[in-house]
Amino acid sequence: MSTEKHHISTYMSHGVVLTILLALTALSVGMAELHFGAFSVAVALLVASVKGTTVLTYFMHLKYESMFTRIMVGGVFVIYVLVIVLLFFDYLFR
Amino acid sequence: MSHSETHPQVSYLEYQGKYKGILGWLTTTDHKRIALLYMYCIVVFFFVAAILGLTMSIEKMRPGQDIMNAQTYNGLFTVHGIIMIFMIVIPGLAAVFGNFALPLLIGARDVAFPKLNLFSWYLYVIGAILAVLSQLLKGGAPDTGWTFYVPYSAGSSTNVIWALTAAFILGFSNILTGLNFIVTIHRMRAPGMTWFKMPLFPWSLYATAWIQVLATPIVGITLLMVIAERVLHIGFFDPALGGDPVLFQHLFWIYSHPAVYIMILPAMGVITEIFPTFSQKPVFGYGAIAISSLAIAFVGYFVWGHHMFTSGISYWSKWFFSFLTFIVAVPSAIKVFNWISTMYGGSIQMRPPLLYAISFVFLFMIGGFTGLFLGALATNVQLHDTTFVVAHFHYIIFGGMGFAFFAAIHYWYPKMYGKMYSDRWAYIAWGFTFVGFNLLYFPQFIIGVQGMPRRYFDYLPQFQWGHMLSGFGAFILLIGLILMAWNLIYHVKRGAIAPANPWKGVTLEWQIASPPTLENFEEIPVIKHNPYWFGTEEEIKREKKSVTRNT
Amino acid sequence: MAEIKNIAPSEHHDYQGSKMGMWLFIFTELFLFGGLFLVYAVFRTQYSADFHKAAEETNTFIGTLNTVVLLISSMTVAMSITAIQSNQKGRAIRLLLVTLVLASVFMVNKYFEWGHKFELKLYPGSEVLTNLPKGELLFFGLYFMMTGLHAIHVLVGMILLTVTIFRIKSGHIHTGNFSMIENSGLYWHLVDLIWIFLFPMMYLIT
Ligand SMILES: [Cu+2]
DSSP states (O other), rough: TTSSOOOOOOOOHHHHHHHHHHHHHHHHHHHHHHTTHHHHHHHHHHHHHHHHIIIIIIITGGGGGGGHHHHHHHHHHHHHHHHHHHHHHHHHHH | HHHHSSTTTOOOOOOOSOOOOOHHHHOOOHHHHHHHHHHHHHHHHHHHHHHHHHHHHHHHSSSSSSOHHHHHHHHHHHHHHHHIIIIIHHHHHHIIIIIHHHHHTOOOOOOSSSSHHHHHHHHHHHHHHHHHHHHHSTTTOOSTTTTTTHHHHOOSSSHHHHHHHHHHHHHHHHHHHHHHHHHHHHHOOOOTOOOGGHHHHHHHHHHHHHHHHHHHHHHHHHHHHHHHHHHHHOOTTGGGGGGOHHHHHHHHHHHHHHHHHHHHHHHHHHHHHHHHHTTTTTTTTTHHHHHHHHHHHOOOOOOOGOOTTTTTTTTTHHHHHHHHHHHHHHHHHHHHHHHHHHHHHHHOOOHHHHHHHHHHHHHHHHHHHHHHHHHHHHHHHHHHHHHHHEEEEEEHHHIIHHHHHHHHHHHHHHHSSSEEHHHHHHHHHHHHHHOOOOOHHHHHHHHHHHHHTOOOOOOGGGGGHHHHHHHHHHHHHHHHHHHHHHHHHHHHHEEEOOOOOTTTOOOGGGGSSSSSHHHHHHOOOOOOOOOTOOOHHHHHHHHHHHHHHHH | OTTSSOOOOTTTOOOHHHHHHHHHHHHHHHHHHHHHHHHHHHHHHTHHHHHHHTTTOOOOHHHHHHHHHHHHHHHHHHHHHHHHTTTTTHHHHHHHHHHHHHHHHHHHHHHHHHHHHHHOOOOOOOHHHTTTHHHHHHHHHHHHHHHHHHHHHHHHHHHHHHHHHHHHHHTBTTTTTOOOHHHHHHHHHHHHHHHHHHHHHIOOOO
């Protein structure tokens, strides 16, 4: 194991990531106050997705993982999205 | 490697670790012993569930009530389904033969997480105990069918919660096995074994494991939601509370269709190992078989709606699910062509494993073709919820997975126990099993088309001939199963000593002792060839020389 | 061939393998919640007005506070891994303790939040709830089930982190062997990740 290389993130970088996440949280709360109507759902989920991706990339270290791990995570989300799409093929066209 | 040096010759069956006897087995982390633990449980439950099936067949040999009342019958088909599906067919091949053969086939000493492997077995046992309790406790055996459809399962006064919890736990046992196998296959292949030098049973286990990991949680949460509906009145599926029963069906089948591939993919993998060995010829279309496993797993994830064509789902989703269902038949058919072509021009020895493998192909084809009838929208409306579905399902699951299990046990038995069973008794048992099976299920195709509904306790007199034949078939089948079990059990003690390689197989498990030592390989082999490389004698000799020179 | 090492699991700890196993486990957790997200999505489209109204009942302030708490705790876990990797044992333990404190704050908030709902008789099966419009009823069903399941995961995460602290103390986890802290860290981030999606669904979409 000593031969394997590990990327060590700095404390600073974790702080920066947290700041971004907190800013995004403030953004989504602020947007919700503005009441965009149907549009607000999309905005809220979009912001949540950006936050989620940030957590996955930096806190969960995906940026420094092997290509395979990244493909695996991406593939899992693709499968989930396809399930949603197929499910809504039923609910939207009933 | 200290212990392998001190006991290099002791087989895994005789190896004495920290504990002796039964405790040694219950605390083992050896993949081969865990495989046997699973197998013993599965065989016992299988006979229990098979006898339940037999009593149902007897009941239906004549119209009206004969040996049980309608409520008992409802309990029986539920119990039969829950035991067979969740405790036998889903874990069956992966947990028993996957555990036993996967590390051997890829040249590893064990799976990636041996302790987790044992933990999954304990989860399995806990789930099994809960399932058995659900039958015996005083509320009465659950009567919902293994599919737990709401709203009935939310209202039935029987022990549904116990059965739901059992299925939930069994699901998690299965997930952990899948997780273990994925990591094992990624990380523990022998040096030189690239992905496309890996045997095909591991390939199929790999595809299966992904379904286990990604589909099982969905049914887990769905079962939890039904429990929540019963206990906490959180009615996601109860129309009175705004819920939607069809949503349950969606969630249930999002798992339970892929679950069919959890059952059948490892079966295909086993068969793929057997054909080249008994044809003494490399498997035909290695790449096509490997990739088709992944394709089946992937496409199979998106066809769940074909169970719901009559449930009132939208026109477009019916259309799309039907289309995808036909697509998923393609990779399955590719495999069938490959198996047949593997035999072509080979030097075939018709030993019991091959006989079962060929029966698998025959029965699986019937099951597959009738699946297309059910996948087509128009015929589905006629056939839905008839015994045609029952027959189709049993041709796939019993004719497919079941016969693959029999093929696998006859194939790896010498490796597991270091003994040979009697070929002659294996043939006789096969005869009873094969004839009994077809007699039991084929008539149900016909009466199903004529309109005999499934899960019915009573029926119109015109269907009696079919039920009568099924009843006789069930008896013959059971005789076959008993003979088979006797042949195998008897020869564990009394069989002739098996050589290391009784079938002249070329995959790695045949290159080590029968039964293997605790650590399988004294030295991890280095892989140079395709797994199904049948070199001429001279080529093999040259190989061996070069290996010794290198070491 | 003597130089080829035999990898027996008991002798050699496979760092990449255990991390991959953890990721796979995370996938199963994601799909476990994924099933509930599907249910939410379906009912949200069917009863959007009711969901809109019911979501106003939830306390956005507590929700936001808890989001901030979980995000910070995610950072402290990530930092503790950095600390272990740079051989700062004491700092790693302190960071994990901060994480545990933050997790407890989250749970206490949750307790008051649920408690308030119960005071208003808004709990599953209650008369008040059952008489609400169907969509609001479903919303609260989802609210309790999703935040409840999430809270269980917070508790499991806290147990994992506690074990991790002890293993750092006992010297099992160190600069040369940190897959346990990394894996429990991954689990903790998963808890955060799920919350990131639960938060807008339960508190913001009004
Ligand atoms: Cu299906």
